[in-house]
Amino acid sequence: xxxxxxxxxxxxxxxxxxxxxxxxxxxxxxxxxxxxxxxxxxxxxxxxxxxxxxxxxxxxxxxxxxxxxxxxxxxxxxxxxxxxxxxxxxxxxxxxxxxxxxxxxxxxxxxxxxxxxxxxxxxxxxxxxxxxxxxxxxxxxxxxxxxxxxxxxxxxxxxxxxxxxxxxxxxxxxxxxxxxxxxxxxxxxxxxxxxxxxxxxxxxxxxxxxxxxxxxxxxxxxxxxxxxxxxxxxxxxxxxxxxxxxxxxxxxxxxxxxxxxxxxxxxxxxxxxxxxxxxxxxxxxxxxxxxxxxxxxxxxxxxxxxxxxxxxxxxxxxxxxxxxxxxxxxxxxxxxxxxxxxxxxxxxxxxxxxxxxxxxxxxxxxxxxxxxxxxxxxxxxxxxxxxxxxxxxxxxxxxxxxxxxxxxxxxxxxxxxxxx
Numbered sequence: 001x002x003x004x005x006x007x008x009x010x011x012x013x014x015x016x017x018x019x020x021x022x023x024x025x026x027x028x029x030x031x032x033x034x035x036x037x038x039x040x041x042x043x044x045x046x047x048x049x050x051x052x053x054x055x056x057x058x059x060x061x062x063x064x065x066x067x068x069x070x071x072x073x074x075x076x077x078x079x080x081x082x083x084x085x086x087x088x089x090x091x092x093x094x095x096x097x098x099x100x101x102x103x104x105x106x107x108x109x110x111x112x113x114x115x116x117x118x119x120x121x122x123x124x125x126x127x128x129x130x131x132x133x134x135x136x137x138x139x140x141x142x143x144x145x146x147x148x149x150x151x152x153x154x155x156x157x158x159x160x161x162x163x164x165x166x167x168x169x170x171x172x173x174x175x176x177x178x179x180x181x182x183x184x185x186x187x188x189x190x191x192x193x194x195x196x197x198x199x200x201x202x203x204x205x206x207x208x209x210x211x212x213x214x215x216x217x218x219x220x221x222x223x224x225x226x227x228x229x230x231x232x233x234x235x236x237x238x239x240x241x242x243x244x245x246x247x248x249x250x251x252x253x254x255x256x257x258x259x260x261x262x263x264x265x266x267x268x269x270x271x272x273x274x275x276x277x278x279x280x281x282x283x284x285x286x287x288x289x290x291x292x293x294x295x296x297x298x299x300x301x302x303x304x305x306x307x308x309x310x311x312x313x314x315x316x317x318x319x320x321x322x323x324x325x326x327x328x329x330x331x332x333x334x335x336x337x338x339x340x341x342x343x344x345x346x347x348x349x350x351x352x353x354x355x356x357x358x359x360x361x362x363x364x365x366x367x368x369x370x371x372x373x374x375x376x377x378x379x380x381x382x383x384x385x386x387x388x389x390x391x392x393x394x395x396x397x398x399x400x401x402x403x404x405x406x407x408x409x410x411x412x413x414x415x416x417x418x419x420x
Contacts, residue, residue, distance in 0.1 A: 006395040008033040009238070009360050009414040014058065018202035019065075019089075022157055023082050024164050024172050025056040026250045029238045029360050033416075034062035037358055041234050042068075050232035050350045052220035052239075052343055053276075057083035059236045060213040064089075067209060071227055071350075073218035075274040076247070078255050083215045085157035088150045089203040090210070096154065099146045100196060103155070106142035107135060107189065114138060121256045126178065128185070132166050135188040140257065158195040160254055165191045171253040219274045221342040223349065232350050235357035235419075239276060239343065242336050242364040242373050244327070246279035248272040276343065277335035280327050288331045298338040301383045305376060309337060312369050319367040329366035340377055345384050347419075357386075357419040362397055365410045374415040381419045392416045 007013060011028030014020035020031050041047040047068050051059040054072035056079065063070035064087060074080045114134045116125065124133060139159050146152040164171060168185040169178050218224045240247065248255075248271035255261040261270055272282045290313065293299060299306040316330040347357050364371045378389035394414045 005030075005032070008416075009362070009394050009397075011058075019061050019086055019206070020058060022086055022199060022202075023056045023160060026172050027238075027240075027245065027247075028056060029058060031058050031062045033358075033360065034059050034236050035066070037234070037236055038063065038066050038068055041356075042066075045233060047234050048232045050227075050235045050347065051237050052235070052347060053237050054083055054215055055079065055238075057086045057215075060215060061086050064209060064211065064213045065206070067212060070213040071232060072213065072215045073220045073224055074215060075217070075219045076251060076255075076271055077217060077260055078251055078258060080215060080217045081153055082157055082160065085153040087211055087213050087215070088154060089206040091150060091154055091200065091203060092148075093200055095148060096151050096196070096200065099148065099151050099155070100193070102145065103139065103142045104189075106145065107138040110138055110141075111135070121262070123176075123256055124253065127167050127169050127171060127176070127253065129168065132186050132188045135192075136163060136166070136257070139188070139192060154199065155196070156258075158192055158199060161195050162188055162192040163254065163257065165195070172250070176253070220346055221276065221339050223346060227350055229349050230352045233352045233355045235347050235351060235355070235359075237358070238360035239340060240278035241362040242278065242333060242366070242371060243362065244279045244329070244332065244366075246272070246281050247275055249279075249281070276339040277332065280329065280332050283331065283335060285328045285331055288328075288334070290334075293334060293338075296338060298341040298380075302341070302380055305337070305379050305383075309334060309376075312371060315369045316367050319369065323367060327366075333366065333371060337376060337380065341380050341384070344377070344381050344386075344419075348381075348385050354420070357381075359417040359419070360394070360414070361417055362414045363412045365412060368410065370410055374413075374417050378417055378419070386419045388420055390418045390420075392418070 008030040011025060013030040013032050014028060017031055038047055049059060049063045049068060049070035051070060051072035054060060054074040060070045060072050060083060074083060111134060116130050116133060120133050120137055143152050143155055146155060166185055166188040168182055169176065170180060216224055216226055248267040252261060252267055255271065261267050277283060294306065313330045313334060320326050361374045363373050374391050378391060381389055392415060394416060397412050397414045
């Protein structure tokens with residue numbers, strides 16, 4: 001396939017592409033993957049793209065750059081605003097700078113009397129110097145006075161970038177460590193201004209392209225009533241991997257900062273519960289009953305898959321008893337495939353007959369038990385009405401962890417699953 005190269009499953013290409021590089025995302029995939037598929041699809045039809053996991057907007061931005069209509073779902077409120085900002089290219093530069101100057105006045109006016117202890121989240125107090133934190137919070141507070149929603153979201157995204165650039169410890173990581181200190185932290189106002197300047201330069205060549213992408217705050221495990229059935233003819237996405245990455249944890253610095261969440265419980269109710277189950281933090285172990293689960297719609301409609309997963313379930317469960325962390329990867333696996341069954345149903349509903357869906361996926365091996373995620377999802381897709389599936393290997397993955405004491409020696413792969 002033309003879209004295959006070893007890095008399409010990572011966001012490395014996006015670091016060098018305007019607009020795509022406006023937000024640093026822990027996971028991600030290459031915009032070149034989307035471009036290649038759209039180039040191929042355009043030969044035979046006018047593509048209308050569905051993206052059930054919009055993430056940081058890679059599929060939607062790539063589609064819009066090619067003037068292709070795209071529709072996406074995103075479960076996280078914070079990421080929704082990131083995507084909206086990345087799709088707004090008709091920003092009036094004069095009005096933008098006028099609003100920027102007003103924001104500058106606001107920050108200067110309130111800087112001296114800003115109370116760090118009362119007004120900032122304890123987590124952020126450990127990740128920024130006091131002077132940096134004051135400026136970041138005052139920019140945030142000043143955004144409420146920006147009248148234009150487009151400019152406000154534009155500034156909010158620039159501020160989100162500035163949070164990465166001015167931190168003294170990395171914040172785009174699942175578990176924040178303060179052992180690594182960043183040498184180029186601080187100077188938030190200067191970095192905020194430079195970011196806005198660069199973003200304005202990035203959209204200058206794109207101003208003639210109107211917004212052709214729609215994004216919804218929506219959990220793709222459920223039907224989005226705002227998207228009509230058979231309204232799209234290609235799906236391009238990369239679902240969460242079965243790898244225990246907690247996206248609620250990854251985004252918590254930003255969600256705490258923007259007052260979306262304040263604590264662990266908030267992250268669970270406002271973020272985790274609206275996402276595909278991808279980590280053991282998404283559920284309560286005591287609430288899972290395998291005997292009840294086998295009567296679920298997923299298990300009933302995928303008997304052979306469920307039998308295979310049940311064997312792996314008990315293998316993982318027994319190994320977990322001997323491991324220090326005793327993680328419930330057995331339960332995680334079951335929830336993950338049930339959730340993805342529901343996502344695939346929604347993809348099938350949204351797509352026209354004879355359309356294709358392209359999914360970047362990674363295989364997994366919780367506690368050394370191999371789970372061929374890509375193949376399993378291919379089999380599940382046939383139970384909901386897809387005719388067939390093909391798997392294309394991108395690269396071998398997981399090798400950098402081989403030196404870890406309890407790490408398995410299995411060779412895993414990252415793949416493209418094509419459903420048709």
